[in-house]
Amino acid sequence: PITTPADLNNVQGDVVIGFSKRFESAVFFQIDNADAFRKQLAALVPKITTAAQAASDKDKIKEHKRNGGKDLLKISGLNISFSQTGLTALGITDDLGDGPFRDGQLKGAEALGDSGSTVNGVFQPNWVPAFKNPIHGVIIVSGDSHATVEERLLDTKNTLKLSPQGGTCHEIIRLNGAVRPDDQKGHEHFGFLDGISNPAVKDIDTTPFPGQETVAQGIVLLGREKDTPPRPSWALDGSFLAFRYLFQLVPEFNDFLRQNAIPGLSPEDGAEFLGARLVGRWKSGAPLDLTPLKDDPELGKDPQRNNNFRYDFPEDIQTQDRCPFAAHVRKTNPRFDLEGVPPEKGGPFSTENRRIVRRGIPFGPEVTPQEKQSKTTTQERGLLFRCYQSNIANGFQFIQESWANATGFPPFKPADQVPGFDPIIGQVNSGTRSMTGANPNAATASLQLPTEWVVSKGGEYFFSPSLPALKTTFAK
C-alpha cells in the first residue's frame, strides 16, 4: 500500500467529502455494447464530480450562508460506479480482490439475513425484480433541487447515450431520494437525526470534531495505508460502494413504541424513550450515553459535542444503564466495547477496519393520516442506504452479519444480558428477534421485536474507480 495521501482531484466526490444534497437519484444501468459505452464514458469522465470539487462546493455553501444568503446555491454532484458483472461486461478481467464484490449482493442476501424463501433449494430474497437481474453500474446524481438533479441527469444520459432503446446502455431502475421536509430535514423516516457520525479520513478530514475517530486512508480507499489485499494498480484510490434499498415500516414502528412504552412515564414520553433506547440516540441526535434520561436538542445538533462519547463511563462497558448493548449506534460502532476488552480476555480489539463512510438519503413520502390511523404502511418509503469502504467483508458485510445480526455482540457482557439483535437493522431471514436492555430499569428482560421494521428490497456492491482509472481502464 501507498502511504502518501490521495490527491482529491483523483477521487470521486461521494467517496470522501460527500455531496451537498437535498435531492438525489440513483440510476442503475446495464451496458449493451462495451465499445460504444467506453467511448461515451470518455466524454462523461470530465463531468464527474471529484472530491476536490465536492470540497469546494461545501466551502461555497458555507461562504453563502456566512453572507446571509437565503436561497439554496445551485450545487450538483455526479458519480459513477460499476459492479463485478459490469467489469466483466466491459472486458475488465483483473480481480479486485474483494469476495462479496466478486459474488454480487444477491448471492449474499441470505447470509445478510434478508427475508425471503427457498425455491428449489435456492434462497430467493423478497427483492424487487430489478435487483434480481444483473446491474452493471450505478450513476448517482445529487443536487439542491429536483430541477437541478433532472438537468444534470438528462445531460448525463445524453452524454452516455443511455436510452430505453439501449444500444450503448439502458436503465434498469431509477430510485429517487429526498431530504425530508421542514423540521425533519436530516432525519430518517423513523424520525431520528442521521448523518451525524462518520469516520474522519486521515489527511483529508483534517479538522475532525471532538470524538470523531480518524481512520487511515486505506480503510476507505484501495491501495492506501492499511488497505491489505493485493489490488491491480489501477484500483488505487477507488472504493467499494455497498448499496441497499431499505424500506421502513414507520406506522408499525411507532405503534410498537406506543404498545411497549417504557413504564413510569407518560405514554408519549415512554414511547419516545423506548425509541431512543432502540437507536442509542434521541430523535434530536443527542446520544443516550451523554444524556440517558431526557432529550437535549441543543446537544443533538452540536457537532462539537454530539459525537464526543464512548461507552466508557465507569461500568458502562458492563451495563445497559445509559445505552442498551444492542442499540443501533452501539451495535454498528461499539465505541470502547471492543477497545475496552482487557488483555486477559484477548483485548483490546481495534475497530478501525470496521468503519464505513455512510451517504444515505431517505426516499418516499411522509406518513399519511390514513397510515397513521391504520398503523399500517401503504406507501413505499425508507432509506437509499449506501456506504463506502476498501473491503466489503470488513465493512458493511461484517457490521450487518457479525454485529447487527449477532445476538452475542458486543461480547463479554453479563451472562443474563445477552444483547440480542440490533432492533433497527438486525435481521434473521424469517426468524424472531429480541433484545435485552430496552428498559433500563429491567435490563435483563427480553423485549420481543417484530421480524423486521427495515425491509431489504434489493442492493448491489459496486466499485467507484478513481478518475485516472476511469480515464485509462474504463473509458476509451
Ligand code: HEM
Ligand atoms: C447511525 C438509522 C441502516 C450503520 C445511524 C443513526 C441513525 C441510523 C438514526 C444515528 C445518526 C448517526 O450517527 O449518524 C438507520 C436506519 C437504517 C439504517 C433508519 C435503515 C433504514 C444502517 C445500515 C448500516 C448502518 C444498513 C450498516 C450495516 C450505521 C453506522 C452508524 C449509524 C455505522 C454510525 C454509528 C456511530 O458511529 O455511532 N443509523 N440506519 N445503518 N448507522 Fe444506521
